[in-house]
Amino acid sequence: MEVRLGYVAMSVHVANASPSKTMTAAQFDKIGDKEAGLHKLERIAEENIHNCIRLLYHNRAYNIKFFRLSSRLIPLVGHEYTHGWNYMDELAPHFQKLGEVAREDGVRIDFHPDHFVLLNSPRKQVFDTSHKVLEHHIRMLTAMSLSPKHRCVMHVGGAYSDKEKALKRFVANWDKVSPEVRQAIMLENDDKVYTARDTLMLCETLGIPMVLDIHHHRCNPGQDADISSLLPRILATWSRSSLPPKMHISSPRSDKNKRAHADYIRPEELFPFLKEMARMTERLDIMVEAKQKDDAVLRLMDWVKREGEVHGIQAVNGGAFTV
DNA sequence: ACAGGTCAAGTCGTA
DNA sequence: TACGACTTGACCTGT
Numbered sequence: 001m002e003v004r005l006g007y008v009a010m011s012v013h014v015a016n017a018s019p020s021k022t023m024t025a026a027q028f029d030k031i032g033d034k035e036a037g038l039h040k041l042e043r044i045a046e047e048n049i050h051n052c053i054r055l056l057y058h059n060r061a062y063n064i065k066f067f068r069l070s071s072r073l074i075p076l077v078g079h080e081y082t083h084g085w086n087y088m089d090e091l092a093p094h095f096q097k098l099g100e101v102a103r104e105d106g107v108r109i110d111f112h113p114d115h116f117v118l119l120n121s122p123r124k125q126v127f128d129t130s131h132k133v134l135e136h137h138i139r140m141l142t143a144m145s146l147s148p149k150h151r152c153v154m155h156v157g158g159a160y161s162d163k164e165k166a167l168k169r170f171v172a173n174w175d176k177v178s179p180e181v182r183q184a185i186m187l188e189n190d191d192k193v194y195t196a197r198d199t200l201m202l203c204e205t206l207g208i209p210m211v212l213d214i215h216h217h218r219c220n221p222g223q224d225a226d227i228s229s230l231l232p233r234i235l236a237t238w239s240r241s242s243l244p245p246k247m248h249i250s251s252p253r254s255d256k257n258k259r260a261h262a263d264y265i266r267p268e269e270l271f272p273f274l275k276e277m278a279r280m281t282e283r284l285d286i287m288v289e290a291k292q293k294d295d296a297v298l299r300l301m302d303w304v305k306r307e308g309e310v311h312g313i314q315a316v317n318g319g320a321f322t323v
Numbered sequence: 324a325c326a327g328g329t330c331a332a333g334t335c336g337t338a
Numbered sequence: 339t340a341c342g343a344c345t346t347g348a349c350c351t352g353t
Contacts, residue, residue: 010347022348024330072331072347079331115345116332126333158334260345 001278002244004108004285005301005319006066011294014058017051020072028081038082042090045074049094056101063318064297066108066285069140077136078129092143099144108243108285109144110151110186111137119177120157120170127173134181141184150241153186153211156194156202163193167202174206186211188248191259195222196230203237210237213248214269215289219259228276235281244283247273250290263291267303271311278312278323 009019021044031037052069059067074091076082088095102109117130134152141148160166174182187203188211189196196210196217203210212234217227224230238245251269253260265288277284290296297319305316315322 018348020347022331024349026330027349070347076331114332116334118333121333123333129332160334 001274001281001323002283003274003321003323004065004244004283005297006064006068006108006285006287007294007297008068008112008287008289009070009293011055011058012292013294013298014054017054017058019048019051019055019070021048022072022075025076025079025081028076028079034081038085038087041075041082041085042087045087045091046094048073049091049098053098053101056098056105056107058294059107059319060105062294062298062301063320064294065106065320066287067102068110068112068287071111071113071137073140074136078132088139088143095140095143096145099146102144102146109141109146110153110246111141112153113137115155117154118157119154119173120160120166122160122169127176131177131181134184135178138180138184147242148180148184150184150186150209150243152184153188153246155188155190156199159193163198167194167198170202171205182208186246188213189216189220191216191219193220195220195224196227196234197222197224200230200233200237204233207240208237209241209243209245210234211246211248213250213289214273215248215250215252215261218252231276232280235277244285245281246285246287248287248289250288253291261289261291264296265290265300267300267307270300274323275312 011017023041023044028037031040056067074087077087113133117133118126119130121127137152138148141151156170158166186209187199189199196212200210235245249265249269251262251266252258253262288297288300301319304313304321308316308321313321313323
């Protein structure tokens with residue numbers, strides 16, 4: 001099985017390379033002139049995109065082939081202050097360059113829209129805003145000349161004091177989601193409400209690839225203390241995707257704060273799964289969700305190099321290896 | 324220069 | 339019904 005490790009949005013190694021510099025609404029308001037404000041936002045976005053390119057060059061050095069882009073590349077997008085802003089007029093060439101670098105290196109790029117993007121909300125306005133945010137993500141992917149298919153991972157949403165009803169509402173709302181947005185989505189189990197089993201059922205019903213988050217599953221296992229029996233079905237949700245199945249891993253921050261992400265990944269979070277997965281899939285992309293970002297990936301890579309052989313791992317090449 | 328507070332979003336638990 | 343906590347990185351304000 002070919003495994004590729006990835007990390008989230010920013011680096012602790014590359015200095016001054018934030019991909020999510022922003023401007024507050026108050027600051028925008030203070031400028032007074034909308035055109036001038038939008039121009040400034042475009043300059044910030046340009047810098048964010050440029051920093052993503054720098055991060056991809058950094059990834060190239062370590063053969064890291066999987067990367068989640070920040071969902072905050074363009075500040076205040078969707079805010080009422082920026083209504084009617086054709087940000088792509090200015091930013092398209094920069095996105096194009098970012099996409100070129102990603103393609104050159106064969107890097108899998110994806111997004112994780114923020115947790116207030118909710119397709120199962122009973123409030124129409126929340127649904128509409130969420131849909132707009134997802135359309136915005138597709139616009140960015142298209143500007144990078146990357147296929148938007150299965151590039152946005154998100155959660156099922158809120159429980160709204162009736163989980164069964166809220167699950168049904170997700171299915172009902174799915175009809176109102178545009179075909180482009182539907183294709184872009186992957187669903188992930190969360191750490192409080194929707195278990196891996198809940199999410200899987202939804203994914204099977206609607207034909208959505210499922211991203212298994214191991215850490216969330218440990219926080220919120222439901223009836224499936226052992227995830228093994230669900231793994232073949234989870235992998236099967238990827239059968240019609242051109243992308244390899246994807247997982248998230250992280251370790252709990254502490255006993256008191258189990259849900260929060262630790263700085264690093266404990267290798268034992270990973271290895272029992274790898275052998276099991278290797279029997280079921282040819283490829284697997286693993287997103288490392290750790291506070292120390294790329295450094296957590298580098299540390300895991302060192303571990304794989306040092307001790308991996310015992311666990312059946314061969315042919316290590318930076319952030320990619322074979323099990 | 325640094326610390327602590329604020330922002331942005333929607334949901335959810337507690338008064 | 340109203341408000342604070344939650345989450346995250348960055349910005350903002352006061353020292």
